[in-house]
Amino acid sequence: MTAPSAAPAALDGSHVLAVPHGTSLLDLARAWFPTAAWSREPATAAQAAAARPMTGARFRGIAVAPPDPAGVLSLDGVVEVVGPYAVGAAEARALALPAQDSDLYGLPAAPVAGATVHPGLVTGWATAVARRTGGGILPAARDRALVPDPAAVVDLTLWSAVPLRPDDALPLVRPALSGSRLAAPAPPAGGAPEGFALVARYEYDGEVEVRCAHSREVPVVLSTLDWREHGPWGYHVTWHPPDPLELEVPQPSQLHVIARQRVAPSIARAVATLWRTVGGTVVDAGGFVVPHEEVDARARPR
Template sequence: MTGPSAAPAVLDGSHVLAVPRGTPLLPLARAWFPTADWSREPATAAQAAAARPMTGARFRGIAVAPPDPAGVLSLDGAVEVAGPYPLDAAGARSLALPPQESDLYGLPAAPVAGATLPPDLVTGWATAVARRTGGGILPAARDRAIVPDPAAAVDLTLWSAVPLRPDDALPLVRPALSGSRLAAPAPPAGGAPEGFTLVARYEYDGEVEVRCSRSREVPVVLSTLDWREHGPWGYHVTWRPPDPLELEVPHPSQLHVIARQRVTPSIARVVATLWRTVGGTVVDAGGFVVPHEEIDARARPR
């Protein structure tokens, strides 16, 4: 149990998504739901101050309810996310959320009439947002807090309009992934490359796979970008740890965490090198665009 709730009473009965204070939620919503938009934008600080009830002798005895400064973000025209509601670091800590100044958003805890989105898709999005931003989730029952580990999402995919041949990709990959070998080349059709798979295996860290393939289905978030910023060729860089089951547990072993810390910079360096060569857009395992500054930060050994 998290103890007495520091969350606003207006969020009672709702699932609550907590993100670091000031996190823009609309781009994260459109990464999964491209038509998402504010049906009521949150009030600015100046607007909230101007809307405060007037006080003084002239207004005594007049009960005026202050307007709700929170916005309403519609995901599909029916499912709505309400917020942000500010929460200080002490309040977040009391709820077993990451101890940081946070913005809270309420999500429906039951199916919504007229909704086109399954409830599990909405909660899956909220979980992905929490992992992406370093936030957390309070289920409507308030019986626990869910805090996904941001470091657990190490896989990256570069979406580009330019295909590479295996012989050209291998020397680009090897400086970051020593021992990389061509694993599964596809026979060319009409002289054009059809994709390939490179694999680097390590005794204690498992293996890292770089798979290039053309796809007819791309992440939803790419539909929100200019078509010139990406393409159908996916360069999927995936880590396969020694024990794959540890990817599914919330608290993996220390050996798994150490191996993950060793391979994460290598994955980022591979993606950065490929991006400099073929261009495109990088998307993480949660379906969100990863900016180049973050790729550079991930590439630094810890």
């Protein structure tokens, strides 16, 4: 998708992340970079208005540069994201970004000396944020716009402190994932829970796997929450489409999209049911917390 180079001049030479106006970028940053913080907070509307250069005959001929109202968000103490710069829906459309009131943020287009994070991680985070929020990215070259499909990834994981045995989990997920069955032998009766996998297969839609496993590594975003809100048991609900390669292409076939639309509500319903049983926190494939209200919304057929 071709994009004209009409972004604010202050962002020249930077990659640009566009998110819907009013999005809290700090919360999204801490999902991947827990120490992220504003080293300079963005000016409020009132502060920006108060800082405008004075006009009138008394000040004529005096050149005063207006202060930059943008903030500086430090991801790791070195790598900085600058913004927001607000643009209207028409301006966003002209940049080949989603046609909505947006906030633009500048990201480094080259490695930053002394940074503790790899540039690829920053780019991956920006792409995940764009997908999560329904935003987009303009590369520094301004030769195209990247607009990830928010509906492209339907997998969810519930992180809980409570393990279920497979014979308890199966009747919970079957109403949402019809035909679910145990994919591996269950542990001996009375034995300690060791995890399990359930699978539901569909003729045209591939299969959905529910895998419960204890993990020593959990998503970074969980470190920002109270420890009582999650646990080491991950209930991973994953869709395996008929053609897995279609997960990697920006414009999958219509058959893939239709299958995804049929499967996505079932995944959300299964996760919602598990959450009501064992509690915990739901995290999407991008590493961001998914509120329960959103899980319920996803569970409604479209």
